[in-house]
Amino acid sequence: MSELTCPEDCFALANAMADAARGIIRPHFRKRLAIDSKADSSPVTIADRETEATMRRMIETAFPTHGIRGEEFEAHQADAEWVWILDPIDGTKSFISG
Template identity: 70%
Template sequence: MSAHTTCPPEFLALAHAMADAAAEAIRPWFRKRIAVDAKADASPVTIADRNAETVMRGMIETAFPEHGIRGEEFGVCRSDADWIWVLDPIDGTKSFLSGSFAFGTQIALLHRGEPVLGLINQPITGERWLGTDAAATLNGEPIRTSDKTGLAEAILYTSAPEQFDRVGHDRFAALAAKVSFSRFSHDCYAAGMLALGGIDLLVESNVFDYDILPQMPIVEAAGGIVTDWRGGRLSMPVDTRLC
């Protein structure tokens, strides 16, 4: 997270308003039998994903038309803007489709490439994680990551083991053999649990900018660290290939 840029209050207010609006667009479709389309990468997308992103993009265009937008469903506009919103309307679409609560709407705000705000909202349970330079919170209450230091005590999560290549799978399996226990299939909800201190390690592979950028300010403000697989500071620029 940027050490020098504070998120202006009007931008924070917009993030909350977009999360509310996206939730309104998603809730009518939860646990309903809806059509599912396959994207180019074979991942599923629904009317709920598209409607939620559409409403958020419209709110940005109305409030701050000079800001850039990078959304999972509809790509990038104004990628050279100082302020860029990164939107993942439903992170965990497979969980959403199967009726699980382990999904959420993710929103990040970048200033000159650095995330200064991250938000995860669970539209059904009403849980909302927020991370800024000031603090990490869950529904307005401060949260902190776990204080465990022993690997044998740690709880390890990953979203989908099939996302790992052979080498990555072997490395994950070696780590999983050393922790207390591991669980799968929680997507962005796992990042919220990491910031809350319920789990200790979250290891992912083959993620996109809209997957991880909203999570970084929350985890870091809660006292956690976000690294690449070599232990270095994660660098995740906005993907502009869809411009």
């Protein structure tokens, strides 16, 4: 097993992603949104997709060898040693209803 080198940098990135997500999600809160249905019939909005896309770009820039699994897009390097799990808005139904 390789040396554990990610935690401090990973926490810093996670905090930066949370800050970025806030700026994307907040303008959509309690607004009329187009709601799409995913294959499993769960709802998804532009806020979900834009936030996950931003988080993915941030991860890929900071840690190009890390994998990503998310709710809205295909897995990326899912067999990597480090894999980020993204769920931009946990509770999209509640988010949609305000």
